[in-house]
Amino acid sequence: xxxxxxxxxxxxxxxxxxxxxxxxxxxxxxxxxxxxxxxxxxxxxxxxxxxxxxxxxxxxxxxxxxxxxxxxxxxxxxxxxxxxxxxxxxxxxxxxxxxxxxxxxxxxxxxxxxxxxxxxxxxxxxxxxxxxxxxxxxxxxxxxxxxxxxxxxxxxxxxxxxxxxxxxxxxxxxxxxxxxxxxxxxxxxxxxxxxxxxxxxxxxxxxxxxxxxxxxxxxxxxxxxxxxxxxxxxxxxxxxxxxxxxxxxxxxxxxxxxxxxxxxxxxxxxxxxxxxxxxxxxxxxxxxxxxxxxxxxxxxxxxxxxxxxxxxxxxxxxxxxxxxxxxxxxxxxxxxxxxxxxxxxxxxxxxxxxxxxxxxxxxxxxxxxxxxxxxxxxxxxxxxxxxxxxxxxxxxxxxxxxxxxxxxx
Amino acid sequence: xxxxxxxxxxxxxxxxxxxxxxxxxxxxxxxxxxxxxxxxxxxxxxxxxxxxxxxxxxxxxxxxxxxxxxxxxxxxxxxxxxxxxxxxxxxxxxxxxxxxxxxxxxxxxxxxxxxxxxxxxxxxxxxxxxxxxxxxxxxxxxxxxxxxxxxxxxxxxxxxxxxxxxxxxxxxxxxxxxxxxxxxxxxxxxxxxxxxxxxxxxxxxxxxxxxxxxxxxxxxxxxxxxxxxxxxxxxxxxxxxxxxxxxxxxxxxxxxxxxxxxxxxxxxxxxxxxxxxxxxxxxxxxxxxxxxxxxxxxxxxxxxxxxxxxxxxxxxxxxxxxxxxxxxxxxxxxxxxxxxxxxxxxxxxxxxxxxxxxxxxxxxxxxxxxxxxxxxxxxxxxxxxxxxxxxxxxxxxxxxxxxxxxxxx
Ligand SMILES: NC(=O)NCCC(=O)O
Ligand SMILES: NC(=O)NCCC(=O)O
Numbered sequence: 001x002x003x004x005x006x007x008x009x010x011x012x013x014x015x016x017x018x019x020x021x022x023x024x025x026x027x028x029x030x031x032x033x034x035x036x037x038x039x040x041x042x043x044x045x046x047x048x049x050x051x052x053x054x055x056x057x058x059x060x061x062x063x064x065x066x067x068x069x070x071x072x073x074x075x076x077x078x079x080x081x082x083x084x085x086x087x088x089x090x091x092x093x094x095x096x097x098x099x100x101x102x103x104x105x106x107x108x109x110x111x112x113x114x115x116x117x118x119x120x121x122x123x124x125x126x127x128x129x130x131x132x133x134x135x136x137x138x139x140x141x142x143x144x145x146x147x148x149x150x151x152x153x154x155x156x157x158x159x160x161x162x163x164x165x166x167x168x169x170x171x172x173x174x175x176x177x178x179x180x181x182x183x184x185x186x187x188x189x190x191x192x193x194x195x196x197x198x199x200x201x202x203x204x205x206x207x208x209x210x211x212x213x214x215x216x217x218x219x220x221x222x223x224x225x226x227x228x229x230x231x232x233x234x235x236x237x238x239x240x241x242x243x244x245x246x247x248x249x250x251x252x253x254x255x256x257x258x259x260x261x262x263x264x265x266x267x268x269x270x271x272x273x274x275x276x277x278x279x280x281x282x283x284x285x286x287x288x289x290x291x292x293x294x295x296x297x298x299x300x301x302x303x304x305x306x307x308x309x310x311x312x313x314x315x316x317x318x319x320x321x322x323x324x325x326x327x328x329x330x331x332x333x334x335x336x337x338x339x340x341x342x343x344x345x346x347x348x349x350x351x352x353x354x355x356x357x358x359x360x361x362x363x364x365x366x367x368x369x370x371x372x373x374x375x376x377x378x379x380x381x382x383x384x385x386x387x388x389x390x391x392x393x394x395x396x397x398x399x400x401x402x403x404x405x406x407x408x409x
Numbered sequence: 410x411x412x413x414x415x416x417x418x419x420x421x422x423x424x425x426x427x428x429x430x431x432x433x434x435x436x437x438x439x440x441x442x443x444x445x446x447x448x449x450x451x452x453x454x455x456x457x458x459x460x461x462x463x464x465x466x467x468x469x470x471x472x473x474x475x476x477x478x479x480x481x482x483x484x485x486x487x488x489x490x491x492x493x494x495x496x497x498x499x500x501x502x503x504x505x506x507x508x509x510x511x512x513x514x515x516x517x518x519x520x521x522x523x524x525x526x527x528x529x530x531x532x533x534x535x536x537x538x539x540x541x542x543x544x545x546x547x548x549x550x551x552x553x554x555x556x557x558x559x560x561x562x563x564x565x566x567x568x569x570x571x572x573x574x575x576x577x578x579x580x581x582x583x584x585x586x587x588x589x590x591x592x593x594x595x596x597x598x599x600x601x602x603x604x605x606x607x608x609x610x611x612x613x614x615x616x617x618x619x620x621x622x623x624x625x626x627x628x629x630x631x632x633x634x635x636x637x638x639x640x641x642x643x644x645x646x647x648x649x650x651x652x653x654x655x656x657x658x659x660x661x662x663x664x665x666x667x668x669x670x671x672x673x674x675x676x677x678x679x680x681x682x683x684x685x686x687x688x689x690x691x692x693x694x695x696x697x698x699x700x701x702x703x704x705x706x707x708x709x710x711x712x713x714x715x716x717x718x719x720x721x722x723x724x725x726x727x728x729x730x731x732x733x734x735x736x737x738x739x740x741x742x743x744x745x746x747x748x749x750x751x752x753x754x755x756x757x758x759x760x761x762x763x764x765x766x767x768x769x770x771x772x773x774x775x776x777x778x779x780x781x782x783x784x785x786x787x788x789x790x791x792x793x794x795x796x797x798x799x800x801x802x803x804x805x806x807x808x809x810x811x812x813x814x815x816x817x818x
Contacts, residue, residue, distance in 0.1 A: 189633030224598030
């Protein structure tokens, strides 16, 4: 029911709006980002949508329904990218949503509900250090303190105003009209490709917990200090990295998605001939089932004590830098999406999302769910990120059918 | 035979020449360094020494001997410091050497040999990225390519000229007149203090070998990539750090000083939600006995292959960034120093130096040896570095006796 060529045309056009030295980068708040949005807005208009910018800087294309006051079906994703990557992450979902509106128009289908296609602002971690600004902002979930976060000499409030939002009313945003939200996204993992499935129906978006650990040893001369008299923070931290990996691998074998990764790792003084005195590391934990994260958190509290004792270093209690609960997809929408898959002949499976998404924020105020389409080797957030256009088109067709189904209920 | 108060006065005076926010820093080539040298030069003059700057930027105070042409006894160390540290590292030896000249003068003792007190330029790794510039430079051991090394907009040649050296004749420096060199230094390790000894007689300065290893994995999404499908460079590198530490601890138990440390360690992309794709680490290896280092090098070549296979990452063959041989102290001088210890009643032991020193460079052209004095808890290269003045004075007395002994032979 959708036009695959039109999807390819738009995704390619957006890919062309990038610094050629850094494919495929359009970071939120940058001139390239605004150029990308100008393209999307023009395409929304061409699809007969009425465009506007909401207070949170979300670009919205609206198609009024036949029965005013019935509520709004929202579909979309984001068009910003991480630095150095992401030809499809967010873009595929934004264009697929637009294609739903176009197909409805092509077929002369009028919905009872209002339909809105959204390009959320700054889903990725932005230059202001925070993410999902648009989806949080649309639903009044931006903490006030964020407005004064700085990037260069701009506050986030100024940044939002510059893209066309209205920070003065941002904190009070509400969307009581939403009857449902759907997002299509690339999986960013290898499962669908490996299992030869067309669509993943996302049962839950894993909770993300970030844990900072500081290992403090003693900076001694690397040449003179006997091996058995050292308090080497790097050695202790290395043991911690290996143990985290083993523990996470064990937890991943039980039901429910689980992962834990040390992605940030910094040593001091980082000098060739000095025994490392300090390591600060950040664990990124993901759990579909909250109790798995609780178990992990309890384990890590004990683990750092064992390592501190074994290696003669000091490790303060792990600091929970952030801790978000898992977000289940709305059960009724999961069924709607499954029916839609069956209608268009998409091979599907239920699966969790290990990654965070705008859907998790909208889900706090309205029924929301998302689908995944396969991506090549699970690669994402890099120049190599790739999704086949036919897979995206299949996902768009699922959205199309699901929206029609939602409209009837 | 020496005046401990005078030593304390000079060391305290130099400690006062520092940026108060960064005790006790006087990095080579800085204005503070030149201020420190102006103080030392004034004290050399007050001790009746004739001062000069040699082509390598070494500050030298000379006391002519009774028998011209017999040769020069050189004693000294360096007055530059590492960033953020070192109240005694180098300074103790420079002032102790000066005190030898003063004591000879006080006692009206005339030597047959010329005596020179030296403050070597830039023993520590300098802003030009290289160390032991003065001791290498005095003896024609500076590689020509070093002269054009940059720091900011200055070449090393310009830096040497600015402190008073003469880069135009630097590469041709020779010191055939040297009959012997002695250096006093703080141990920078915990052994003398732990064993309650006054003096360490340095049998050899360990060879320093630096080995760079690059571990390459794959940057995957930390949220979505299943634990068993990762090529995590940090996990593999952590295993390497632990294995290096175990191996080094084993080798340290056999005769001869041995240590290996991973002091530099950097991960990429170093982002919270990305599986680390790359780790570059630098091993600092020290061996008193060359075959120990050969064994370690052979082991590490095999070890990285094992880890690459076990963790599904790529590790190129380790790169030997630098590789210096151990330098034994001149046996005749070790005996001279032992006699001197016995004369002044210093409790002494033979030991290796795990740290590199100017002595290693002078030893390439003349008989050279060094002594260690205890320092608190082995701490060095930090604000806490401390040596008791009485221990330094005892070491200066040993130098005094040793110089007189050398003069007779
Ligand atoms: N989808 C996605 O990559 N979100 C970024 C946040 C995260 O999951 O790390
Ligand atoms: N003595 C000293 O700290 N030298 C610096 C070079 C080294 O041994 O790492």
